[in-house]
Amino acid sequence: MAEQAQATAETGPRPIVPFLKLGAEPHLVGTKCSCGAVFLDTKRIACSKCGSTGPFETVRLSTRGKVYVFSVVHQSFPGIKTPYITAIVDLPEGVSVRTNLVDLDPLAVEKDPKQLFDMPVEMTTQVVAKDRQGNDVVAFAFRPIKH
Amino acid sequence: MRNVYVLGTGMIKFGRYPEKTVPELGAEAALIALKDAGITIKDVEMFASGNLYQSNAMVGQRILQQIGQTGIPVINVANACATGSTAFREAYLSVASGMYDIAMAVGVEQMGKAGLLGGGGGGSDPAYSPEGKLGSGLMPAVFGQAGIEHMRKYGTRMEHFAKISVKSHKHATRNPFSQYQNEVSLEDVMNARMVAYPNTLYMCCPTGDGAAAAILVSEDKLKKFAAGRKRPKIAASVLTSDPWTERDLTLPDVSTLTRRAAKQAYEKAGIGPEDIALTELHDCFATAELVHYENLYLCKEGEAAKFIDEGGGVHPDLGGKCPVNVSGGLLSKGHPLGATGVANICEVVWHLTQDERAKARQVPNAKAGLAHVIGLGSACTIHILTV
Numbered sequence: 070m071a072e073q074a075q076a077t078a079e080t081g082p083r084p085i086v087p088f089l090k091l092g093a094e095p096h097l098v099g100t101k102c103s104c105g106a107v108f109l110d111t112k113r114i115a116c117s118k119c120g121s122t123g124p125f126e127t128v129r130l131s132t133r134g135k136v137y138v139f140s141v142v143h144q145s146f147p148g149i150k151t152p153y154i155t156a157i158v159d160l161p162e163g164v165s166v167r168t169n170l171v172d173l174d175p176l177a178v179e180k181d182p183k184q185l186f187d188m189p190v191e192m193t194t195q196v197v198a199k200d201r202q203g204n205d206v207v208a209f210a211f212r213p214i215k216h
Numbered sequence: 217m218r219n220v221y222v223l224g225t226g227m228i229k230f231g232r233y234p235e236k237t238v239p240e241l242g243a244e245a246a247l248i249a250l251k252d253a254g255i256t257i258k259d260v261e262m263f264a265s266g267n268l269y270q271s272n273a274m275v276g277q278r279i280l281q282q283i284g285q286t287g288i289p290v291i292n293v294a295n296a297c298a299t300g301s302t303a304f305r306e307a308y309l310s311v312a313s314g315m316y317d318i319a320m321a322v323g324v325e326q327m328g329k330a331g332l333l334g335g336g337g338g339g340s341d342p343a344y345s346p347e348g349k350l351g352s353g354l355m356p357a358v359f360g361q362a363g364i365e366h367m368r369k370y371g372t373r374m375e376h377f378a379k380i381s382v383k384s385h386k387h388a389t390r391n392p393f394s395q396y397q398n399e400v401s402l403e404d405v406m407n408a409r410m411v412a413y414p415n416t417l418y419m420c421c422p423t424g425d426g427a428a429a430a431i432l433v434s435e436d437k438l439k440k441f442a443a444g445r446k447r448p449k450i451a452a453s454v455l456t457s458d459p460w461t462e463r464d465l466t467l468p469d470v471s472t473l474t475r476r477a478a479k480q481a482y483e484k485a486g487i488g489p490e491d492i493a494l495t496e497l498h499d500c501f502a503t504a505e506l507v508h509y510e511n512l513y514l515c516k517e518g519e520a521a522k523f524i525d526e527g528g529g530v531h532p533d534l535g536g537k538c539p540v541n542v543s544g545g546l547l548s549k550g551h552p553l554g555a556t557g558v559a560n561i562c563e564v565v566w567h568l569t570q571d572e573r574a575k576a577r578q579v580p581n582a583k584a585g586l587a588h589v590i591g592l593g594s595a596c597t598i599h600i601l602t603v
Contacts, residue, residue, distance in 0.1 A: 085344055108465070118460040138368060138467065140360035141413035142352045144332060149348030152410075155357050157467045165466040167351035179413050186368050198343035208349040 082205040085197065087111045089209050095194045097130040097209065099164050107164035132192040133214065134160040136185045141175045154178060158190055158211050171195075172212040189214045217312040220450045222601065223433045223441055224253025225562040225571075230395040230426035230550035234328060238270055242324035243282035245427035245555075249320070250283075253431040254441050257284035260431070261316040266293045266303030266323040267554040279322060294554075296591025297500065298455075299323060300428065301557025305597060307432045308453045317434045323559065324427040325552035331423070334358060334592070356412035356420055356501065358592070361467055363414055363503025369518065374414040376521045377502040378405040381418045381547055383530050384499065388544025390577040393559075395424050395550030419502035419547070426552035428559035448568045448601040451485035451584070458594040470504065473596040474511035474588065481586070481598040482513070489513040492600070493582035494567050495538075496560035498590045499545040505529075512588060512598075514538055532580060542567070542577050560587040561599055568603045 084091050088098050088109050099107040102116035102125055115122045139156035142149075154170040170190065178185055190211040198206040226248025233241060242265065250256060257280070265276025271294035280290065295302040300323025307319035335354040338345030347353060366372045382402050388394040400418050408416040438447060456477040461469045482488055489512065497512060499505035506520045515523035515538075523529070523538075530536020543549045543563040546556060564585035566574035579585075584602045589595075 085346060085349060106460070117465075137463070138361045138364040140352065140357040140364060140415075141410070142348070142354065142357050143410045143412060144356070145348050145352070145354065146332075146335065146345075153348065155351035155361075155412075157351075157361065157463060159463075165463040167353075167466050169349065169351055179410075182364060182367060182413075197349040200341050200343040206343045208346075 082196065082207045083200060085206050085208040089207070091194070091207055095192070095209065096132055097166065097192070099128050099130050099162060101126045101128045105163065107162050109164060109166060128162060130164065131161050134158040134190060134211070136170070136188045136190055137165060139170060139178070139185050141179050152176065156185070156211070169210040170212065171210045218314055219435050220308050220311045220432050221435070221438045221447045222430055222450065222561070222565050223438060223447055224249045224251070224255070224431040225429065225565050226252055227393055227428040227559050227562045228426060229393045230424055230552055230555070232328065233326065233425045238267060238275055238324055238326050239278035239282050241326060241425060241427040242275065242279040242322045245324065245429040246279060246283055246320060246322050249429035249431050254443070255318065255431065258286060259318050260286070260288060260320045262289050262307065262310045262319040264291045264293055264303040264306035264319065264321045266300040266321070266557065267325060268294050268296065268299045269325060269327065269553070275324065276322070295595045296593050297498065297551070297553050298557055298589045298591030298595040298597050299554040300559070301561065301587065301589040301597035301599065302455060302595065304430060304558055304561055304599065305453050305455055307430070308450055311432050311434050317437045319432045320429065321432065321558055322427065322429040323555040323557055325554040326425045327423040327552055328425070329423060332356065352412070354412065355592070356415050358468060359501035359503050360412040360415050362470055362507055366507055366520065370521065372506065372521045374406070375402070376524050377414055377419055377506055378402055379524050380499070380502040380505045380529065381405045384541050384545040384547040385418070386534065387531060387542050387577065388548030391544050391549060393573070394544040394548050395422055396548045415501050415503055421500050421546035421551040424550040424552050426550060426555040426559065428555050428562050430558055430561060446569045446603055448565055448603045450599060451487070451602045452481040452598065452600040454481045454484065454598045456596045468592055468594055470590050470592070470594065471507055471511050473594055474508060474590060477596045477598040478512045481600050485600040485602065487584055487600070491584050492586045493584055494542055494564065494579045495540045495586045495588065496543060496563050497540055497588040499541055499547050500551060502547065504590070505540065505545065508588065509540070512586065514540070531577065539579055542579060557589045557597060560589065561601070564601050568601055
């Protein structure tokens with residue numbers, strides 16, 4: 070949360086996690102080890118795949134990926150609208166991300182789960198909350214790519 | 217390492233005990249186990265106490281403050297859902313190493329009606345909580361996805377998960393220690409309220425309270441106290457954590473560490489899955505049980521659905537084979553986190569020793585049994601017991 074604390078000196082929307090970068094072209098960043106492992110972290114102490122202490126490379130992640138698996142959440146915390154689709158999306162850089170899937174009917178997906186496997190999706194962003202300082206908090210989500 | 221035996225076991229019925237404290241629940245189970253072993257707390261040389269929700273509150277010592285402050289070493293163990301089984305393993309190691317001859321393990325938890333577990337993170341400002349905004353870390357969804365992964369790979373259908381719930385509920389009707397003892401039909405399970413697809417309400421284990429205990433002894437003490445009674449040997453005690461795998465940091469991989477533990481356990485015990493008369497495995501959700509059929513090598517890779525369709529996992533009395541969770545499993549028996557790992561070892565012990573407490577559901581000719589637990593995060597324990 071250190072990055073968020075620093076960011077509060079500025080004005081404007083805040084990313085919900087440090088590895089989401091906002092701006093004209095919102096995108097995710099990862100930290101890549103020379104062994105090939107990519108982590109959804111903005112910094113690493115060491116690589117949990119090979120044990121290397123670096124140096125690590127910061128990589129800009131693709132905004133497009135494919136759905137690996139999902140679930141439809143019907144019961145959640147207060148304030149979270151249900152049902153919604155939670156999914157694991159594989160990105161081409163070799164890292165997976167947990168995300169909401171939007172622009173799909175959750176109940177239709179339950180009737181035909183196969184339609185989601187390997188579905189091409191793209192990242193979008195949305196304001197999901199206001200923090201204690203009154204700033205918009207922005208989360209990413211993925212949605213089907215419209216042809 | 218020396219041979220270690222389970223001399224006594226104790227368990228209270230899982231349920232809800234709002235009028236009691238955690239140490240009281242643990243003390244009740246401990247006293248039953250001591251009596252079953254034919255010893256007193258004065259004979260116990262080491263105590264491993266498993267509890268998760270009060271893991272900073274010296275539960276083990278507070279149990280001894282209820283039943284006997286003998287000044288012995290106490291370890292308080294927390295390891296997610298594998299808390300109780302890890303405590304059992306600490307007791308096992310203390311005797312196997314030769315350090316002590318008699319050790320006690322207690323697993324205890326009081327969850328009340330705690331609802332959805334998991335889904336933490338975000339720091340002090342809830343606006344930054346990722347739950348529901350960046351997908352879900354809630355347990356029903358995490359394990360729902362583990363089931364969907366099996367659907368994706370092998371074409372498994374929701375009915376297969378539902379059949380597991382039907383089976384476990386039926387098993388529980390013969391277990392007086394089970395939190396729920398009601399039968400459900402396939403239609404009941406399929407049409408129940410959806411919690412996180414494909415897990416409906418009856419495919420999710422309940423929360424609750426409970427305690428279980430075991431007394432572990434060396435061969436010398438077995439001869440002294442067992443007095444001819446049959447007592448099982450701990451043929452394998454294995455603990456693994458999650459190795460790096462492709463998606464583990466995003467979608468917890470409950471399979472790889474279970475497979476590693478299973479291979480080690482079978483090798484250590486010198487037997488194979490075909491020799492296991494009964495398995496108590498970690499069915500926190502019906503989807504979890506299905507993937508663990510393969511992870512524990514009870515069936516071949518990709519054949520868990522076929523295994524279910526052919527009566528796999530069902531008690532032989534009910535026409536099945538390779539019985540799994542004859543106690544009712546976490547789905548029916550309940551899942552008071554810290555108690556679970558010791559309780560499923562109790563169940564295996566009772567079948568191996570023809571104990572009265574499992575009489576109504578006795579698995580015939582039980583010479584070896586396996587108890588498996590996963591604590592998400594992750595920790596996996598497997599114990600194989602033999603007579």
